[in-house]
Amino acid sequence: MDATWLILSWDPALIEIIGLSLRVTFTSVLIACVFGLPLGAAAGAFRFGGRVVVTVVLNALMGLPPVVVGLVVYLLLSASGPLGPLGLLYTPKAMIIAQTLLVTPLVAALTKDVIEALNQEYAEQFASLGVGPGARMAALLWDGRFSLLTVALAGFGRAVAEVGAVIIVGGNINHVTRVMTTSIALETSRGNLDLALALGIVLLTLAIGVNAALMAVRGAAARAAYV
Amino acid sequence: MSAPLIETRGLGFRAGGRALIAEMDLSIRGARRTVVLGANGAGKSLLLRLLHGLLRPSTGRILWQGRPLDRAARACQAMVFQTPVMMRRSALGNLRFALAAHGLSRAAARTRAEAALEDAGLEARAAHPARLLSGGEQQRLALARALALAPEILFLDEPTASLDQASTLAIETQITAASRRGVTVVLVTHDIGQARRLGDDALFLSEGRLVEAGPAAALLDAPRSPEAEAWVTGRVYLP
Numbered sequence: 001m002d003a004t005w006l007i008l009s010w011d012p013a014l015i016e017i018i019g020l021s022l023r024v025t026f027t028s029v030l031i032a033c034v035f036g037l038p039l040g041a042a043a044g045a046f047r048f049g050g051r052v053v054v055t056v057v058l059n060a061l062m063g064l065p066p067v068v069v070g071l072v073v074y075l076l077l078s079a080s081g082p083l084g085p086l087g088l089l090y091t092p093k094a095m096i097i098a099q100t101l102l103v104t105p106l107v108a109a110l111t112k113d114v115i116e117a118l119n120q121e122y123a124e125q126f127a128s129l130g131v132g133p134g135a136r137m138a139a140l141l142w143d144g145r146f147s148l149l150t151v152a153l154a155g156f157g158r159a160v161a162e163v164g165a166v167i168i169v170g171g172n173i174n175h176v177t178r179v180m181t182t183s184i185a186l187e188t189s190r191g192n193l194d195l196a197l198a199l200g201i202v203l204l205t206l207a208i209g210v211n212a213a214l215m216a217v218r219g220a221a222a223r224a225a226y227v
Numbered sequence: 228m229s230a231p232l233i234e235t236r237g238l239g240f241r242a243g244g245r246a247l248i249a250e251m252d253l254s255i256r257g258a259r260r261t262v263v264l265g266a267n268g269a270g271k272s273l274l275l276r277l278l279h280g281l282l283r284p285s286t287g288r289i290l291w292q293g294r295p296l297d298r299a300a301r302a303c304q305a306m307v308f309q310t311p312v313m314m315r316r317s318a319l320g321n322l323r324f325a326l327a328a329h330g331l332s333r334a335a336a337r338t339r340a341e342a343a344l345e346d347a348g349l350e351a352r353a354a355h356p357a358r359l360l361s362g363g364e365q366q367r368l369a370l371a372r373a374l375a376l377a378p379e380i381l382f383l384d385e386p387t388a389s390l391d392q393a394s395t396l397a398i399e400t401q402i403t404a405a406s407r408r409g410v411t412v413v414l415v416t417h418d419i420g421q422a423r424r425l426g427d428d429a430l431f432l433s434e435g436r437l438v439e440a441g442p443a444a445a446l447l448d449a450p451r452s453p454e455a456e457a458w459v460t461g462r463v464y465l466p
Contacts, residue, residue, distance in 0.1 A: 125312035127281050129328045129376075130302060139324065143315040225358035226315040 003197035014195070018202055021179040024092055024166070025159045028099035029107075032155050036104045037148065040111025041137050045119045058112065061105030066098075070168030073098045077169065090171040095179070098165040103155040110151040114144045146221035153214050157207065230293070232257035232380060232411050233278060237287035240270075240277060240435075247273055248435045251287070255428070257379070260402070260412040262426035262443055266458055269432040271415040272309070275382045278413065279306045302329070305378035309385040311369035313357040318349055318368050321357045325372045339375055347371035347401060363394025370401050380411040387421065399425060419459065423447055431455040433464065 006014050043054050075081050077089040077097075088094045118140050126136055141148070163181035170177030172186060180199045187196040221227045231254035240248040248270045255261050255278075263271045276282045278289060280301045291300035314321050322340035323333075331339065344350045347367045352360060357368060366386055373381055383402070387395040402425060406412050416422055422429065426443030433454040439446055450456040457464035 122312060122314065124281060124308065125314075126328075128279060128306045128308075129325050130298070131328045135328055139314070224356040226356060 003194050003201060006194060006198040007201060011198075014198055014202070016175065017178055017180055017183050017199065020092060020177070021160065021181075022206075024095045024099060024179060025156060028096045028103055028159050029152060029155045031096070031100045032103035032107045032159075033152055035100075036107030036155075037111050037141060037151075038137070039104075040108035040151075041115045041141050043108070044112040044115030045137055045140055046133065055109075055112065058105050058109040062109050064102060064105065066102055066162050066164035067168065069098055069101050070165030073101065073165065073169045089169060090173060090177060092170070092177060094169040095166040095177060098169045099159045099162060102162060102165060103159050106158055107151055107155045110154055111148060114147045114151065115140045118144050118147075143226075146218055146227045149214055149217060153210060156210060160203065160206065229256050229258075231255055231290075232292060233296075234290050235278070235287060236290065238277065238284055238289065239286035240273060240282065241285040246435055248277065248284075251435075251437050253430055253437050253440060255380075255411065255413060257411050258406075258409050259427040260406050260414065260425050261428040261430060262422040263413060263415045263430045263432065264417075264422060264446075264455070264458065265432035266454075266464065267417075268434075270435040271432055272384050273435075274432065275306065275384050275413065275415055279304055279382050281306075303379040304382065305373035305376045305380075306382040307366070307369045307373050307384065307386050309388050311365045313360070313365055313368070316357060317354050318344060318357045318360065319353040321368060322372050322375055326375055329376050343371045343375035344368075346374070346404075348397070361394075363390050363397065366390060366394065367397055367401065370398060374401070374405050374410070378410060380413065381405060383412065383414040385415050385417065387416075387418070395421070419447060431458070 040058070043051060043058065073094060074089065076083045077086070077094055078084055079089075088097070122140070122143075126139075131139065161181060163185055166177070166179060167182045167185070170179070170182065172178055172182040178186075180203050184196045184199050184203075187193070187199070218227060234254035235251050238248055238251040239246060251274070263274060265271050273282070277284055280289075280296055289296040291297075291303075294300070314324060316324065319340055322343055323336045326336035326339055327333070341350070341353070344353050347370065349364060349368055349371065352364060352368075357365065360368060370383075370386065387398050390398065399421065402412055402414070412425070414425060416425075422443060426447075429439075429441065429443035429446040430437060431439040431446060431450070431452065431454065433452075438452045439450060439455045446455060447459055450459050454464045
């Protein structure tokens with residue numbers, strides 16, 4: 001069975017793996033955006049004590065090695081860990097937790113850069129209008145929405161391609177925690193190159209598709225000078 | 228003579244170890260148009276930002292109707308910048324945001340924003356992205372946004388600096404109409420013709436100091452200070 005046929009025939013095993021990958025990735029990116037966008041926006045829009053420290057930490061965490069995150073989450077969720085009683089280890093939830101920890105600093109740091117630049121442009125006008133902190137942050141996030149789509153995409157890219165953390169906390173269990181990247185690693189080691197290649201093609205197509213969609217949205221926004 | 232709406236006592240502002248505004252005592256009367264004149268770097272834009280509360284004075288005081296300039300006083304003011312700041316929204320969206328920031332309800336903000344666009348002759352541009360408007364339209368929108376807040380005083384920092392004659396005329400018409408409604412106008416300009424057309428009173432600044440103040444016509448026709456005389460006649464002032 002070759003890779004193309006596996007894709008065209010909607011092979012159930014392939015679909016299951018893709019479905020779980022997307023569920024884990026989109027959920028972790030969504031959670032990362034819920035926390036990362038306001039955190040990054042606050043760091044970009046407001047002057048406060050420790051702002052430099054926050055910036056340095058966020059930038060440093062952007063390059064966090066996935067296996068380290070995997071190890072930390074593993075220790076937290078393992079039977080002897082503080083969150084062991086929750087029974088989350090080797091479940092998709094554990095993979096979502098690990099990916100969220102990986103993606104949140106990236107989203108926050110990139111959001112900070114976007115919002116900081118926008119805030120510099122708007123700061124005097126906001127001060128003149130007497131815009132309060134909450135309204136300021138909401139306005140900056142809204143006006144930066146198209147640039148922030150790129151931030152979310154960067155988060156998606158990191159999450160969907162991630163293998164080190166999810167294999168540690170997910171265990172790559174068939175029908176339970178097997179996602180595209182861990183499957184590719186496993187099937188390649190087994191010599192089952194058709195499935196590995198099929199998953200690789202799907203992963204690449206997904207990345208290109210999401211990028212193309214985003215570029216279309218940003219292009220439309222740019223034509224309206226909303227970027 | 229009416230009591231001043233806004234005045235400064237010993238106003239000073241320092242940055243980078245230099246006094247950019249020094250020992251400035253001035254008063255601006257209500258319901259009048261005051262033009263602020265002077266060469267580049269005289270401190271005109273800086274003065275406007277201080278009067279509007281965007282910058283904190285290093286020394287001295289700013290009084291609003293005899294009381295210190297506070298948050299409530301600042302809510303009675305509006306400012307238009309030389310380069311209009313247009314948010315990434317429609318023309319109407321820009322106005323609605325400003326009005327919402329001033330505490331108007333969603334419905335009231337929409338009604339007033341639409342009326343302001345109509346006053347500025349921009350009603351056909353309501354749904355247009357503000358940043359795609361022409362330079363003149365953007366500045367008219369910025370002025371409409373400021374006037375929609377119903378300010379007692381309007382600070383204008385060279386609002387027509389880079390505009391053509393038609394756009395300049397449109398802006399001046401908006402300013403005159405606002406003035407007729409009782410809005411106090413403080414306008415920074417390099418344009419002597421505009422200063423003559425719009426100015427009731429004039430302040431002349433040089434190197435961060437107020438060197439001359441009085442009726443605009445008198446200051447422009449017969450300046451008393453050598454700095455103002457050099458500026459009016461288009462010469463470089465060399466102390």
